[in-house]
Amino acid sequence: MKLKLFVWLCACLPGLAACQQEPQPAPTPVVERAQGLTQAQLQQEHWLKSQEQPAPLAAVSIDWEAAARDRKAARLPGALQEKLDQVPIPVLMPQGESWRQSAFLTQGPGWHALSMDGEGLHLSLHALAQAVERPDLKEELGDQPLGQGPRTSHSHKIWTVSFTRYNVAYALDVECAQPGKDPRCEDPEAALEIYRGLELVGGAP
Amino acid sequence: MKTLHTALLAMALLASQSTAALAQDFSYDPPGQLVPGSGQGRSDTRVYVPGMRFPIEAAPAYANSQVWGRGGSQGGGGGQCDAENFSYPWHDNYCESRQWTMPLCPSGTGHQGQDIRATTCENRRWWTVAAESGTISSIGTYSVTLMADGGTRHRYLHMDPGSLAVRQGQRVNRGDRLGLVSNAFGGTPTTIHLHYDLYQNVQGVGNVYVPTYMSLVRSYEELIGQEAVPCAEIGPGGATLDNSGPCFALFGPTTTWRHVTDQGQEGDLRWTYAWVSDDPGNWARWNLHFLQPGTYELAVNVLPEWAGSQQVPYKIRHAGQETPLSVNQAQGAGWVSLGRFDFSEGGDQWVSLYDNSGEDLDLQRRIMADALRITLIPPDPPDLGPEDLGPEDLGPEDLGPEDLGTPDAAPDLPEEDSGPQEDLNPDPADMGDPTTERDQGGTFDTGPQDPEKDTEPFQDMGEPADPTQKAASTYREGCSTTPGAPQLPWELLGLLALTLMRRREP
Numbered sequence: 083m084k085l086k087l088f089v090w091l092c093a094c095l096p097g098l099a100a101c102q103q104e105p106q107p108a109p110t111p112v113v114e115r116a117q118g119l120t121q122a123q124l125q126q127e128h129w130l131k132s133q134e135q136p137a138p139l140a141a142v143s144i145d146w147e148a149a150a151r152d153r154k155a156a157r158l159p160g161a162l163q164e165k166l167d168q169v170p171i172p173v174l175m176p177q178g179e180s181w182r183q184s185a186f187l188t189q190g191p192g193w194h195a196l197s198m199d200g201e202g203l204h205l206s207l208h209a210l211a212q213a214v215e216r217p218d219l220k221e222e223l224g225d226q227p228l229g230q231g232p233r234t235s236h237s238h239k240i241w242t243v244s245f246t247r248y249n250v251a252y253a254l255d256v257e258c259a260q261p262g263k264d265p266r267c268e269d270p271e272a273a274l275e276i277y278r279g280l281e282l283v284g285g286a287p
Numbered sequence: 288m289k290t291l292h293t294a295l296l297a298m299a300l301l302a303s304q305s306t307a308a309l310a311q312d313f314s315y316d317p318p319g320q321l322v323p324g325s326g327q328g329r330s331d332t333r334v335y336v337p338g339m340r341f342p343i344e345a346a347p348a349y350a351n352s353q354v355w356g357r358g359g360s361q362g363g364g365g366g367q368c369d370a371e372n373f374s375y376p377w378h379d380n381y382c383e384s385r386q387w388t389m390p391l392c393p394s395g396t397g398h399q400g401q402d403i404r405a406t407t408c409e410n411r412r413w414w415t416v417a418a419e420s421g422t423i424s425s426i427g428t429y430s431v432t433l434m435a436d437g438g439t440r441h442r443y444l445h446m447d448p449g450s451l452a453v454r455q456g457q458r459v460n461r462g463d464r465l466g467l468v469s470n471a472f473g474g475t476p477t478t479i480h481l482h483y484d485l486y487q488n489v490q491g492v493g494n495v496y497v498p499t500y501m502s503l504v505r506s507y508e509e510l511i512g513q514e515a516v517p518c519a520e521i522g523p524g525g526a527t528l529d530n531s532g533p534c535f536a537l538f539g540p541t542t543t544w545r546h547v548t549d550q551g552q553e554g555d556l557r558w559t560y561a562w563v564s565d566d567p568g569n570w571a572r573w574n575l576h577f578l579q580p581g582t583y584e585l586a587v588n589v590l591p592e593w594a595g596s597q598q599v600p601y602k603i604r605h606a607g608q609e610t611p612l613s614v615n616q617a618q619g620a621g622w623v624s625l626g627r628f629d630f631s632e633g634g635d636q637w638v639s640l641y642d643n644s645g646e647d648l649d650l651q652r653r654i655m656a657d658a659l660r661i662t663l664i665p666p667d668p669p670d671l672g673p674e675d676l677g678p679e680d681l682g683p684e685d686l687g688p689e690d691l692g693t694p695d696a697a698p699d700l701p702e703e704d705s706g707p708q709e710d711l712n713p714d715p716a717d718m719g720d721p722t723t724e725r726d727q728g729g730t731f732d733t734g735p736q737d738p739e740k741d742t743e744p745f746q747d748m749g750e751p752a753d754p755t756q757k758a759a760s761t762y763r764e765g766c767s768t769t770p771g772a773p774q775l776p777w778e779l780l781g782l783l784a785l786t787l788m789r790r791r792e793p
């Protein structure tokens with residue numbers, strides 16, 4: 083038994099000794115070495131790393147004075163008008179009873195949208211009162227201001243009319259219920275006509 | 288039995304890696320490179336919606352042109368279900384030839400978004416999902432519009448109207464199902480695909496359809512990096528997931544991720560510069576899929592030459608929670624422990640590393656991403672406190688050194704195939720400085736840590752940092768030299784055993 087104990091102590095003692103050792107010195111931190119990147123290369127590195135980051139959002143300054151001048155007295159059905167009057171962004175709506183009857187309002191921070199159906203068309207009008215900050219894109223476009231619009235774009239028979247009013251960015255989408263048969267989705271005129279008939283019907287600072 | 292287990296594990300790994308090869312095969316043509324003859328694209332590497340979810344639920348999916356692809360009106364022979372349409376590489380088709388105004392297109396006109404085909408050419412089978420959290424602001428005949436909280440308008444065309452899982456005004460979360468990819472086009476079928484576009488109001492520019500391609504590429508990379516099909520299954524033997532393997536994914540601009548091909552585990556490693564930013568520019572992720580729940584120790588391989596950052600942000604997603612920590616790679620050499628974490632069975636768990644450490648880019652500090660080592664920490668053995676070692680419990684046959692010696696009282700050794708071999712005999716050079724071990728013992732699974740306080744990584748000592756747990760190594764507990772860290776009473780145990788033996792000597 084003593085032999086066993088001796089063996090056991092022999093096995094344990096080195097470990098015990100190890101446990102009693104002084105702490106090892108910390109490894110020497112890596113010394114910063116000159117990597118040789120020039121200031122221009124560093125700037126390029128910074129630019130590249132920024133390419134896939136979320137761009138900050140900035141609220142736009144809504145021109146409520148202009149909006150007040152444009153505001154019509156026409157009233158919409160009570161509940162809808164109440165809702166529209168509480169939207170903190172000027173609300174535009176096309177003329178025509180079918181649009182007003184079917185208007186469905188959704189909104190979020192810095193935006194609202196009206197979705198409407200009638201006359202064989204589906205309309206959506208999105209208003210954005212916030213802007214994505216992309217100075218490099220602005221710089222790239224240089225002296226090609228997009229202006230106030232309208233600009234018409236077309237994909238898969240849906241017309242998009244983009245424009246800015248009261249500093250708010252609006253996008254009117256005009257979609258045909260039967261795009262293969264409806265000439266209004268071949269020609270931008272129908273969408274532009276709806277655009278020209280937009281009225282300010284709600285919104286308050 | 289052990290051989291059978293090992294064989295099964297190897298087969299599972301092989302199988303998972305072969306299925307994951309599909310994701311690994313992903314390739315894409317550069318942004319702006321359209322199908323020849325289909326117009327002039329926009330070469331724009333910006334990711335306009337970083338962090339978005341790929342808009343189709345399942346991979347693989349194929350971004351290409353439905354007009355200039357097979358079966359399209361300009362696409363030559365073949366049908367829309369031609370295998371070429373369901374293969375990589377992806378092709379950008381933003382700015383593809385159209386008549387109408389697109390201010391960001393080189394020609395001033397073009398296609399507003401990107402056409403995407405789902406996994407197969409089956410109508411009404413594959414779900415689209417919300418790319419970001421937001422509100423469904425419009426549902427037309429064949430369009431669904433999602434206004435995201437971040438100010439981006441996402442538009443989905445050609446979903447089957449009868450399949451829509453959302454209604455106007457509905458709030459959706461990122462990844463929620465919207466509808467099925469189909470050929471719906473208001474009564475006149477188109478090809479089976481999703482048209483997807485992004486619309487933003489850009490300050491000083493105006494409201495425009497912005498390029499979708501790189502946002503889709505990045506979100507797809509994230510999708511296929513996830514574990515619909517596990518990249519590898521981690522069994523009780525643990526694993527080492529290298530940056531060259533299928534479980535590792537890089538994010539952010541590829542040009543700022545450097546590749547070293549003659550060093551690191553498996554002969555290569557990745558690194559990028561640390562910088563100051565609210566959001567990461569580059570980051571990397573190791574996806575984890577466990578066959579069994581448990582506490583695992585994580586360690587990353589660090590080579591001083593490629594690691595200079597003193598505060599690399601890491602985040603570990605484990606068992607439904609996310610734990611941030613900060614690691615001083617500059618002090619690392621070899622395996623640097625991230626700590627121990629409780630993981631659940633299955634996937635949706637990962638380790639991520641980010642480049643926004645808060646260290647100025649001018650310092651040119653490097654952040655390295657190489658291999659991640661995962662080691663199962665066996666559960667605590669039965670308590671061996673003195674009360675259990677009393678004479679009434681220990682007959683003479685239990686008192687020999689072979690029963691009371693180091694192996695029994697020390698941490699349990701893993702099964703022969705249950706851990707990386709280097710764990711069992713760590714190179715002292717890899718042990719680092721024990722004084723860097725933290726007082727709290729290294730269990731990080733108790734909730735989010737303050738990254739500011741987590742500036743010292745564990746150094747791999749091959750021994751448990753948490754005195755309440757056992758390590759899968761031959762190093763004994765109680766060797767911690769951290770001030771205040773409890774030490775197991777080896778001397779006491781020895782004396783107790785000696786006393787008992789003497790008492791029982793005939």
